[in-house]
Amino acid sequence: MTVALPLLVAGGVLFMAGTALLLTRSLTRILLGAVLIGNGVNILFLSTTGRTGDTPLLYPGTDPGQVTDPLPQAMALTAIVITLAVTAFLLAMVYRSWQLTGSDEVPDDIEDRRVALRAEETAERARLQDEYKKLRRQYANAARDGGAAGKARGRVVRARAEYEQSRSRLRRRLRADRLQQPDTTDASSDLWDHVLGEDR
Template sequence: MNDTPTVLLIVVIGVLVAAGVTLLLERSLTRILLGVILLGNGVNLMILSTGGTAGGPPLLGFTPPEEMSDPLPQAMILTAIVITLGVTAFLLAMAYRSWQLQGHDEVQDDAEDRRIATGGERRRARQYIRAQKRALRRTIRAQRSALEAQIDAQDELEEAQRAVIREQIAQARRDLEERLEDADDEARARLLDSQAADARAAIEEARRRVREARQELAEHLRTDRENERRLRRELRQRIRAQKQQLRASIRAERERLARAEDSDMQGVD
């Protein structure tokens, strides 16, 4: 006689085990209880299928040894039935007590796990805020360094322009002195007026270039200050939004923990 289980029995065992595992993954204690019952029945059928074909009672002197049924699966099934009964009673009591206190039988999150998770989120938020502040400080330092380099370059350019102007004035004076030595009084007066007009024009041109350079530098400074203020404002807004979100989550977690710890606030309606 064939000792292998039938296909129908294998299908029934698979359906019971699959349904039991699916119900065990739910949050409702009632569904968990049904999952335990279905899973226990499926495992009992699987153990029963390992006993082979049916035979006589496993009693010496009453049934020949080669015709006896295997007593081990039967003893294991009886033990499993008793354990399943105890687990069922325990889960029923838990579901009834949860319904009595909270008005539902859903499994609550562990308070310590939630506290650890909230602490991890808080640490990540603090690390993100510190990283944003460090990035902002680096950006500000880079902008200040670029601005200082630009100011130094502009100062060097202005100093070079002043040196050129001074050299031109000195050269004009030398030329004027040379011409004055060779000219008469009337020509000397005309030459002085001409050289003075040229010197004034050169000085005005140099002053104009200096004013333009200073205006351009002031415009750069104003642009850099506006960019710095905008970056600081955006960072403050991001930090404020993250802190508000973190406070809201902490407040919700504290309220949930207060409801979980205070039995007078649970299921009174």
């Protein structure tokens, strides 16, 4: 079986462009990326049917070795139907997102941001606690030796103040992020009024 190189290149380019569009935040670009990937799949299916110019059907008197393979054509038709369904679904999502928020941008997941902030806070707190404990040990050793206890005490006080400031700063960030969470709707309200809005 021979494969047409231009069809392979065109399918690969459509795949790359569609993947790049799928990785964006705009739902419209995600829709275009899904359409491009669907078309790339169709072209790659058609590139496996055989040489160009072969007979599409097995007519009487036709050499069976000169007929294109019908299976990729049937799979391309199936892929067209699937692409149409995905396109309709994404169009509905884009329209509804535009209606509710006035934008088609996909927002950050607030819970993911909270988890990341909490991990950052835990790591920063552990680092500051280790530094504070190390300075406390240095201060205890300096006080026992009777040497530079004043300097060591100053470093301990500064480390403690930095630890407290960093902890309060991270707590403020967590509180501000928690305030950005969407309000939960009252369970007694009509769910369809909330979901459908003016379309009902």
